[in-house]
Amino acid sequence: MALPLQSVLRNRLLTALDPEAFGRLAPALEPVPLPLHEVLIAPRQPITQAYFVEDGIVSLVADTREGRIEIGLTGREGFVGVPLALGTESTPHTAIVQAGGQALRIAADALHEALDVSAGLRRVLGRYVQSLIVQVGQTVYANADLTVEARLARWILMTHDRLEQDELPLTHEVLSKMLGVRRPTVTMATHALEGAGMIRARRGRITVIDRVKLEDLAGAIYGGAGV
Template sequence: MQLQQVPIGNRLLASLSADDLARLQPHLEPVSLALRQVLIEPNMPIEHAYFPEQGMSSVTNNSSGGKIEVGVIGQEGMIGLPIVLGIDQTPYEHFMQIPGHGWRIAAHDLEQAMAQSRSLHRHLLRYVQASHVQASETAFANANSDIEARLARWLLMCHDRVDGDDIPLTHEFIAMMLGVRRPGVTVALHVLEGMRVIRAKRGLITVLDREKLEELADEAYGLSETEYSRLMKTEA
């Protein structure tokens, strides 16, 4: 079978075997993903899975104290992981933090494709594991890293999922995602600016020195990214 009947910019789709990609392609629908668009509602049936090519989705725990981010998904992955596990809903909200575009597939069509292909299901389960490691590393960073390291890690994760060095984010949104007060984020951003690692303007952060940003993040960044690369090797 032909590997790509349509151009694929999503890394998870591109890592599938030729047969498994061809199995999904008739069911993939191109979609625009708008800023703040909710793709999965908490505790509601999941109707579609999404494979972003541009943009980034936040996975958040919504409590009485507000939203706290527990995961991010961009062009490396898939929004709708419970489907892979045979589950039809999740307690977490998934919404677009950075707008973009990608592909979507109906949950039923994805379930049928996995039932027909053990290799497809196995490969998507490997991505589930990569996402689990990311969530575990977020918990590790929140417990063991100072706010500058946590901010550096989060900016690196965003940088991994955008084209270029500009990241469209506000101070308020960063504070909400990190679960800290806005003044703390503002101070941390000023520290990073003073080190000439980033430039922050209203609603926009530009990465100036990624290598230094990785040094600041220290052990908070890198393990989940390495695990993703190991697990997502292209199927033969």
Template sequence: MSKFSQCSVRNRLLAALPADDFARIRNHLDPVTLNRSDVIVEANAPIEHVYFLEAGVTSIVTRTVRGRRIEIGLVGRDGFAGVPVLLGADRTPHETFMQVGGSALRMRAEAFHQALEQSPALQKLLLRFVQVFHLQTAQTAACNGSQKVSRRLARWLLMCHDRLDGDELPLTHEFIAVMLAVRRPGVTEALQELETADIIRTERRNIVVLDRRKLEETAGDAYGVPEAEYERLIGPFR
């Protein structure tokens, strides 16, 4: 018997479910700890579980023919990992791994399918999240193709800040370079630009957000569209 109640979950999708629908799936949710770099959805392999994040941040990445990884989306406690299962697929060419360690409520794919059949409310809620995630990936593509690195960096830091507690983001220059699809010197220059403006402070393997308002101003219209859609369709984002 599951030992947690709906009021104790931190995942915003599970918290938004009607109580009866949450009760149907509660005993199929297993708490798991996830470490940084853990792969929770392997590329081109059967997806055995979906993960409702409680803490931490996942990155969904694609690989180029030369093996370079590029982030196409990220998810935290606002959503879940394993979207292809919801859409009727059993695998995906994209990999999902933990960029910041945390925890999740894990559900076997078979139980997830059954829950979707029994709960129209669950299916509707998760499809709304897919709409938000689609906007996020579209925004990422638009930003990567049209925005300078400092603005893309500001947007990405805001997205991580939204999904983590406090103002410290445990991220390295190398990791950010992978996520933004730019070379490390470009990341270092952009971080220095934000630090000089007293928007962030960089530490070893850590970035501290000092002024979120200024960070939002730097990101400009690169940030905010998916977040507003989340609040319209699902509820409070942060």
């Protein structure tokens, strides 16, 4: 199998690595599809693979007594399998593909070996771990303090950042998990944003019409997708 060329990759972590650090990972990286709704990491099960997302979105989902709620998103700015970089082998959360795409997969053992010897890799992955912690913390704050409409605007912006296209594959089922609310509440919030000229909603799709208005509604808690 040919080694991936760092210069043509889209994952921001892999492109941020110095040549030595990338060279340690490259032989173990395997291109794989990310089919919609595929579970990449199951809760409380050994994590055997990590995924550097090239295209698409993976949701980090918490299971509660009220149902599933999304607590984080990963696109090409990051990787799926953060517990491995923290020295743990499992997580209580589910990582599931929300928007299909592609990734570079690496076995857990190979990632551990590279982390053991590469300070550059530890530094880059550590920056992403920090950004994900901030994202999850902002989600907790948003769920406690923002209106449903503002929370919806924030998730739409986060999806927009990662897919880099105006038409987003967001169904009411996905939105209800994002917001932790029932579908009728999603419908009302979607209608509110559409009525304000921020989005256009069609079956299974939301099109961003006015990003500036969405940012104003979401406020400072939104944050970007940087690493």
